[in-house]
Amino acid sequence: MYELNLDIAHFLEHYWQKRPLLIKGGFTDFQDPISPDELAGLAMEEVIESRLVTRFDGKWAAEHGPFESYDHLGEENWTVLVQACNHWAPEVHELALPFQFIPGWRFDDVMVSFSTPHGGVGPHIDNYDVFITQGQGKRHWRVGDAKPLEEFAAHAALLHCEPFEAIIDAIMEPGDILYIPPGFPHEGYAIEPSLNFSVGFRAPDAKALISSFADHLIDNDLRTERYGDPDLKPRARHGEIQPHELHRLRELMQQALDDETLFKEWFGTMISEAKHDLDVSPMEPDYSAEEVADLLTQGEPAIKVPGLRSVWFSGESRSCYIDGEAWTLPSEDAAAISLLCDKDIITQADMVELADQAGFLQLLTRLINRGYWFFG
CATH class of the missing domain: 2.60.120.650 (Cupin)
Incomplete structure (x- = not known):
């Protein structure tokens, strides 16, 4: 160390x-x-x-x-x-x-x-x-x-x-x-x-963030508001863009950014995705939740794959983002989310204080079978 x-x-x-x-x-x-x-x-x-x-x-x-x-x-x-x-x-x-x-x-x-x-x-x-x-x-x-x-x-x-x-x-x-x-x-x-x-x-700039946000909207076929001008008035200058129109366009884009759920979904997905390959080996055959529980009880720690990115948002107690994907617990448990995102090793002792040990164990088993955590 x-x-x-x-x-x-x-x-x-x-x-x-x-x-x-x-x-x-x-x-x-x-x-x-x-x-x-x-x-x-x-x-x-x-x-x-x-x-x-x-x-x-x-x-x-x-x-x-x-x-x-x-x-x-x-x-x-x-x-x-x-x-x-x-x-x-x-x-x-x-x-x-x-x-x-x-x-x-x-x-x-x-x-x-x-x-x-x-x-x-x-x-x-x-x-x-x-x-x-x-x-x-x-x-x-x-x-x-x-x-x-x-x-x-x-x-x-x-x-x-x-x-x-x-x-x-x-x-x-x-x-x-x-x-x-x-x-x-x-x-x-x-x-x-x-x-x-x-x-x-990382120190991302606005250009990269805006580009990534737009890609997220497109890749996930997410619906956003469309420009409208039902209050349009006749005008003499055909090629002119008026200030109120520019303001309305900016507001249209800002509405998408101000959608808290959408913004968190994009940022959590984007920032947790690995830029480089990981040394991930999915389990074959899969562990059952009972087998994972037995190994933890025997003192075997579940170790996070080095380089795996996992993040969560303050105030969230049910979901987190791991390697570009949202993962959700069956019930709210901020301690469980923190355990996945803030620590590299999970032991049986860590799970004692969790509100829903069975639900966490089910999610941990899925993550282990994906190759994101391992016993070693």
């Missing part, structure tokens, strides 16, 4: 979404949760998103995996990055747990990279919050202020920004953590063979 050396309240007040922070010794006696060889093994898998970034003879290049070998690359100037390693390596998932003071719906994944000396991805700007932990090796990091910078394609799959003046310029060693909010330019290059672990948090 990793213990974060950080005053969380002070960090949230003074740094979160405001300015970058270098946390020297953020993790004491840090041990890599995964080795370079294990990371290379994940990068060989078709279902796992990976990327290779190189810079040879001053030319940047990037390509997507899977990758079979790195022998042809030499000993310097390349980096391999693997997304959502927490979905496939429980040890990497544990590295995200100390950051659970940030709302779970904001969490994205843990990306792991291995870099040879001088390897990196170049100067760039991210649109999400990230905590970068230094594993083995050392890496030189520079972070600039959040100012308008020109961005350009250094390669078809690699977006860079123009040079910037650093406000953080430091060499990171194992256990050091660098927090970077959205919009701050940064670049890091390995001094020696290095592992880096990036715990990222």
Whole structure:
């Protein structure tokens, strides 16, 4: 278990979404949760998103995996990055747990990279919050202020920004953590063979949210109000759009957004859906509720699949959203909903205080059979 050396309240007040922070010794006696060889093994898998970034003879290049070998690359100037390693390596998932003071719906994944000396991805700007932990090796990091910078394609799959003046310029060693909010330019290059672990948090913009909301309406064939103008008056200017018409159109769109049930249904579905594949194995044959109860009674915990996204809304006590789907309990029980969404492990002791243990057990059995929780 990793213990974060950080005053969380002070960090949230003074740094979160405001300015970058270098946390020297953020993790004491840090041990890599995964080795370079294990990371290379994940990068060989078709279902796992990976990327290779190189810079040879001053030319940047990037390509997507899977990758079979790195022998042809030499000993310097390349980096391999693997997304959502927490979905496939429980040890990497544990590295995200100390950051659970940030709302779970904001969490994205843990990306792991291995870099040879001088390897990196170049100067760039991210649109999400990230905590970068230094594993083995050392890496030189520079972070600039959040100012308008020109961005350009250094390669078809690699977006860079123009040079910037650093406000953080430091060499990171194992256990050091660098927090970077959205919009701050940064670049890091390995001094020696290095592992880096990036715990990222989504920061969606209005464009993405509106697009997703519209897709939800269309995909689910949901009825909305249609524009009407029964009070129309004759007009001389045929091509004119009048202010009251524009206002009515805006109100029409706002009505859909103001539908609380519809809005929650969309957001819960959207935000709980995994961006990357999960290591999910449905049960064959299915467990019965009695078998699940017996295993829990015997002390076997039900463990949530690493990376599974589960969220609930304050005030809701019957339903939650898991992996892009709404799930409902037979009766209201806020403690049961919290158990599914706020914890990674469910034990028999957790169920003792539930109002409807039988109803919860039925739902948990369905989730286990789907492969979302498992005994191990």
